[in-house]
Amino acid sequence: MSSNKGLDGAGIAKMVTLDEAVSILTRVHSLVERMAIEVRGNKPTVGFRQQIQRAATPLVGKLKGQFGMISDQVAAMIVAMSRGSSEQTRLRSLRESVAQVRTALEIAIAQTTQKHSADKDSKSSATPADAL
Numbered sequence: 001m002s003s004n005k006g007l008d009g010a011g012i013a014k015m016v017t018l019d020e021a022v023s024i025l026t027r028v029h030s031l032v033e034r035m036a037i038e039v040r041g042n043k044p045t046v047g048f049r050q051q052i053q054r055a056a057t058p059l060v061g062k063l064k065g066q067f068g069m070i071s072d073q074v075a076a077m078i079v080a081m082s083r084g085s086s087e088q089t090r091l092r093s094l095r096e097s098v099a100q101v102r103t104a105l106e107i108a109i110a111q112t113t114q115k116h117s118a119d120k121d122s123k124s125s126a127t128p129a130d131a132l
Contacts, residue, residue: 006117007112007113007116007117008116008117010116011112011113011115011116011117012116013066014066014108014112014116015109015112015113017062017063017066017067018067018105018108018109018112020062021059021062021063021067021070021105022102022105022109024055024056024058024059024062025059025098025101025102025105027055028052028055028056028059028098029098029102031048031051031052031055032052032091032094032095032098034048035048035049035052035091035094036091036095039087039088039091045087049081049082049090052081052094053078053081053082056074056077056078057078059071059074060074060075060078067104067108069104070101070104070105070108073097073100073101073104074097074101076097077093077094077097077098077101080093080094080097081093081094
């Protein structure tokens with residue numbers, strides 16, 4: 001969890017959403033890696049696909065309001081899971097999707113921290129023309 005210290009109200013709300021999203025994504029990632037173990041052992045993975053879909057679906061709704069593009073990436077990951085392909089290809093696609101979403105969330109955290117910083121020095125240094 002990241003620190004919300006020094007953020008304005010909107011920044012704190014976004015950070016709460018992002019922290020929850022990172023937590024959910026961590027669960028999805030662990031399921032993907034457990035699925036990888038099953039694929040390596042030539043065992044059925046249908047149960048893992050369903051678990052991943054159930055775990056990732058709430059992430060779409062959680063991110064949709066404030067972070068629509070990241071939400072769309074998660075939705076694309078869910079759709080890609082249902083496409084017909086080999087288990088190895090599906091697993092590779094899932095791993096890439098999780099990495100992309102994680103990177104997008106880290107970027108969103110950095111941008112939110114920068115944009116919503118409640119630092120008084122940066123606001124007081126703005127010129128009167130910037131206030132218009």
